[in-house]
Amino acid sequence: MFELSFIWAGIIAFAVLTYVILDGFDLGVGILFPLADDEQEKATMMNSIAPIWDGNETWLVLGGGGLFAVFPLAYAVVMPALYMPIILMLLALIFRGVAFEYRWRTERWKPVWDAAFFGGSVVAAFMQGIALGALVQGIKVADRAYAGGWWDWLSVFSVLTGLAVVVGYALLGATWVILKTEGRLQRQMQGHAWWLGAVTLGFIGVVSIMTPFQDPEYFNRWLSLPGSIFSFLMPGAVLAAAWALFTGLNAGKDAQPFLAAISLFVLCFIGIGISFYPNIVPPNLTIVEAAAPDKSLRFTLVGTVVLVPMILAYTAYAYWVFRGKIDPAEGYH
Amino acid sequence: MFDGMTAETLARMQFAFTVSFHIIFPAFSIGLASYLAVLNGLWLRTKDDRYLTLFNYWKKIFAVAFGMGVVSGIVMSYQFGTNWSVFSDKTGPVLGPLMAYEVLSAFFLEAGFLGIMLFGRKRVGDGLHMFATAMVAFGTLMSATWILSVNSWMQTPAGFSINELGQFVPEDWWQIVFNPSFPYRLVHMVLAAYLTTALVVGGVGGLHLLRNREDAPARRMFSMAMWMLIFVAPLQILAGDFHGINTLEHQPAKVMAMEGHYDSHPDGAPLILFGIPNPAEKRIDYAIQVPKLSSLILKHDLDAPLAGLDTIPDADEPPVAIIFWSFRVMVGLGFAMLGLGAWSVLRRMRGRLYEDRWLHRAAIVMGPMGFVAVLAGWITTEVGRQPFTVYGMLRTSDSLAPVAAPAVAASLTAFILVYFFIFGAGTFYLLRMMNSPAGAPVPGLKDGPIRTAGITPVQQVDPDATPGE
Numbered sequence: 131m132f133e134l135s136f137i138w139a140g141i142i143a144f145a146v147l148t149y150v151i152l153d154g155f156d157l158g159v160g161i162l163f164p165l166a167d168d169e170q171e172k173a174t175m176m177n178s179i180a181p182i183w184d185g186n187e188t189w190l191v192l193g194g195g196g197l198f199a200v201f202p203l204a205y206a207v208v209m210p211a212l213y214m215p216i217i218l219m220l221l222a223l224i225f226r227g228v229a230f231e232y233r234w235r236t237e238r239w240k241p242v243w244d245a246a247f248f249g250g251s252v253v254a255a256f257m258q259g260i261a262l263g264a265l266v267q268g269i270k271v272a273d274r275a276y277a278g279g280w281w282d283w284l285s286v287f288s289v290l291t292g293l294a295v296v297v298g299y300a301l302l303g304a305t306w307v308i309l310k311t312e313g314r315l316q317r318q319m320q321g322h323a324w325w326l327g328a329v330t331l332g333f334i335g336v337v338s339i340m341t342p343f344q345d346p347e348y349f350n351r352w353l354s355l356p357g358s359i360f361s362f363l364m365p366g367a368v369l370a371a372a373w374a375l376f377t378g379l380n381a382g383k384d385a386q387p388f389l390a391a392i393s394l395f396v397l398c399f400i401g402i403g404i405s406f407y408p409n410i411v412p413p414n415l416t417i418v419e420a421a422a423p424d425k426s427l428r429f430t431l432v433g434t435v436v437l438v439p440m441i442l443a444y445t446a447y448a449y450w451v452f453r454g455k456i457d458p459a460e461g462y463h
Numbered sequence: 464m465f466d467g468m469t470a471e472t473l474a475r476m477q478f479a480f481t482v483s484f485h486i487i488f489p490a491f492s493i494g495l496a497s498y499l500a501v502l503n504g505l506w507l508r509t510k511d512d513r514y515l516t517l518f519n520y521w522k523k524i525f526a527v528a529f530g531m532g533v534v535s536g537i538v539m540s541y542q543f544g545t546n547w548s549v550f551s552d553k554t555g556p557v558l559g560p561l562m563a564y565e566v567l568s569a570f571f572l573e574a575g576f577l578g579i580m581l582f583g584r585k586r587v588g589d590g591l592h593m594f595a596t597a598m599v600a601f602g603t604l605m606s607a608t609w610i611l612s613v614n615s616w617m618q619t620p621a622g623f624s625i626n627e628l629g630q631f632v633p634e635d636w637w638q639i640v641f642n643p644s645f646p647y648r649l650v651h652m653v654l655a656a657y658l659t660t661a662l663v664v665g666g667v668g669g670l671h672l673l674r675n676r677e678d679a680p681a682r683r684m685f686s687m688a689m690w691m692l693i694f695v696a697p698l699q700i701l702a703g704d705f706h707g708i709n710t711l712e713h714q715p716a717k718v719m720a721m722e723g724h725y726d727s728h729p730d731g732a733p734l735i736l737f738g739i740p741n742p743a744e745k746r747i748d749y750a751i752q753v754p755k756l757s758s759l760i761l762k763h764d765l766d767a768p769l770a771g772l773d774t775i776p777d778a779d780e781p782p783v784a785i786i787f788w789s790f791r792v793m794v795g796l797g798f799a800m801l802g803l804g805a806w807s808v809l810r811r812m813r814g815r816l817y818e819d820r821w822l823h824r825a826a827i828v829m830g831p832m833g834f835v836a837v838l839a840g841w842i843t844t845e846v847g848r849q850p851f852t853v854y855g856m857l858r859t860s861d862s863l864a865p866v867a868a869p870a871v872a873a874s875l876t877a878f879i880l881v882y883f884f885i886f887g888a889g890t891f892y893l894l895r896m897m898n899s900p901a902g903a904p905v906p907g908l909k910d911g912p913i914r915t916a917g918i919t920p921v922q923q924v925d926p927d928a929t930p931g932e
Contacts, residue, residue, distance in 0.1 A: 180582070181579070185574035185575050185578070187574075188570045190537065191537055191570055192571075195563050196566070198551055198555050198562060198563075199555065199559030199560045199563035200559065202552050202553075202630075205551055206544060206551045207548070209545045210545060210866060216544075217874045220537060220538045221877060221878075221881050223534060223537060224534040224538070225881075225885065227530055228885055228888075228889060231526055232888060239888070275549070275864075275865050276548070280870055422556040423626070425556075425632065425633045425634075426555075426557070426559065426633055429560050429633065430563050434563070438567065444572075445571070445575050448575050448576070451579055451586050
């Protein structure tokens with residue numbers, strides 16, 4: 131159980147979850163960008179993430195780089211299998227990433243970069259959701275290589291998970307803006323968070339019901355110990371998070387909706403973990419099979435154990451530095 | 464557009480295209496991050512406003528260039544998997560950990576402190592702001608260290624064995640990280656980044672001096688850039704020489720192609736200055752050459768024998784013409800940089816550094832040449848590694864993912880269109896920022912993401928703002 135490869139599976143899972151939450155809310159701000167009424171609201175929304183989006187996106191590089199380092203076979207199988215969604219995601223991230231700087235460098239082309247910010251955020255989120263759905267469906271592997279076709283990733287299910295992620299990220303983004311702003315923008319986002327929360331819950335329900343039909347193995351994992359414990363706990367936990375979200379919104383709380391939205395993501399992520407385990411790439415590539423030799427795992431682990439806590443510490447510090455409301459009347463300081 | 468090409472050719476074109484675009488930005492941001500740390504440190508020590516003006520000027524340029532480097536870099540970290548998955552599976556146990564260390568020790572550091580460096584001076588105070596600025600600079604250097612270790616291992620693999628699955632597996636991490644060509648490549652690249660930045664800063668300084676000789680920040684940056692050139696250009700030529708000798712030891716075929724030595728020279732090889740490579744006939748046409756000089760440079764002995772490409776099996780020969788040319792471009796530009804530095808010293812001794820308009824014009828012409836030299840150098844070393852991905856061990860043709868040509872062609876087309884659009888626009892904004900003098904805001908444009916939030920005239924309450932703005 132406490133093999134190096136399992137420790138590493140845990141670390142990679144942590145990195146991916148951290149990415150989903152952190153870039154989730156800043157992609158969500160991009161998805162909601164067109165809902166801003168005027169230039170000042172746009173500026174406020176973008177400023178709420180400008181100092182941190184770059185660090186958030188680095189977790190995606192850690193996900194890719196980490197997979198390459200410790201599960202090279204999984205990396206080598208998944209990337210060709212998800213070729214098109216990954217390339218489209220990368221291109222979308224380029225468009226939205228440069229928009230942070232470009233839109234302040236021009237007046238004439240500002241609408242172009244605003245559209246790039248919005249479009250890039252939507253497409254990146256959608257492609258991440260599609261990638262997730264395609265993984266859950268399972269990836270054909272033969273002879274240590276991807277053995278499926280070019281369009282295997284596209285299905286009703288993966289489009290559904292794609293939409294679910296777009297809406298879920300928008301929920302994270304809305305609750306983040308609630309946390310960081312006051313006044314009219316905050317009230318608007320409270321309204322949006324309501325329906326986004328409801329739709330997200332709907333997606334969670336539909337995807338949860340459809341998931342077991344993607345692979346009979348998933349049924350077994352959820353209906354036999356230890357997974358069955360979660361089958362009982364999970365719906366209750368999701369409902370509790372939803373309750374916290376909606377009561378927080380009704381009471382006009384700053385942080386509670388954001389934390390509740392994050393909890394929803396954590397719960398879904400745990401659910402996916404239960405479905406996958408002990409595979410890293412369903413339906414039949416296991417964590418142990420995909421792992422690099424112990425020497426590679428150990429060498430990387432030494433640094434990770436030291437560096438990841440440091441990264442978390444100074445990332446937390448950077449968030450602390452830029453804490454509090456963005457006050458558009460005073461500028462940012 | 465790409466009809467009839469194999470998936471391998473297309474995947475190679477795609478990698479060459481995306482990595483060439485990418486390297487431009489790190490080559491600039493490595494040097495610029497260090498320059499910003501120096502400027503901020505000088506400002507804190509001397510309280511000379513020119514340094515603060517320059518810091519704020521280059522800071523905005525850095526933010527744009529850094530953003531372009533980040534987004535083009537994320538593409539790289541996934542392209543190993545999408546197009547070169549067999550390579551990834553085989554080399555992952557050795558190269559993956561080095562890249563993971565790059566992310567952990569460099570990317571997070573840069574990203575974590577960049578926000579504070581750009582927007583946080585008021586929030587954290589001068590001391591911590593200086594620390595953040597230094598961390599960003601340190602992060603760029605750490606990043607260079609790890610990724611050059613990875614690249615060097617592909618050139619001169621060491622410290623590994625091969626397991627029953629055909630994977631390279633680590634035996635000795637010290638030997639892997641500090642593989643034979645790594646120290647040379649690291650020094651050569653970091654100096655190249657510093658030179659590239661010095662040339663850009665010098666070019667921008669020269670431009671504003673041409674317009675206004677009394678422009679104080681322009682004088683400062685021009686002077687700093689010219690000092691940098693005269694010290695770093697000779698060091699770089701020396702480092703390049705050492706690097707070449709190291710390459711001769713470990714990758715002789717690459718040096719043969721650089722030198723254009725199709726034939727062996729048992730008693731002293733000539734240095735071919737110029738000529739037209741003729742791969743079909745395996746000779747250099749119209750060669751202008753200096754007898755025995757190549758042996759002197761590479762072996763430090765006029766009569767030392769040097770083997771030629773006739774000793775290398777055709778299947779292992781790199782494409783000679785590309786390497787022959789790219790090498791000459793790089794070396795030629797290296798000496799031009801030295802020349803510019805020397806010219807500036809002569810003018811400085813006469814006290815005419817800020818008056819010689821031809822020197823300023825030359826600096827402008829040389830402004831982008833660091834990028835050209837960096838690209839030419841990388842083309843030399845990467846094309847020179849062919850036909851292998853891991854030199855001598857794994858062929859490029861055996862590294863490819865199971866991708867179909869149309870899929871690679873489609874993604875390559877998308878990359879070309881998007882990159883020219885996005886980075887074209889970015890380059891335009893960078894040039895426009897450089898075109899406006901330091902200390903003067905671009906008319907009608909606001910300052911940047913954070914300060915634009917204000918509806919009050921932020922400059923008046925912003926200690927980051929430069930006096931006189």
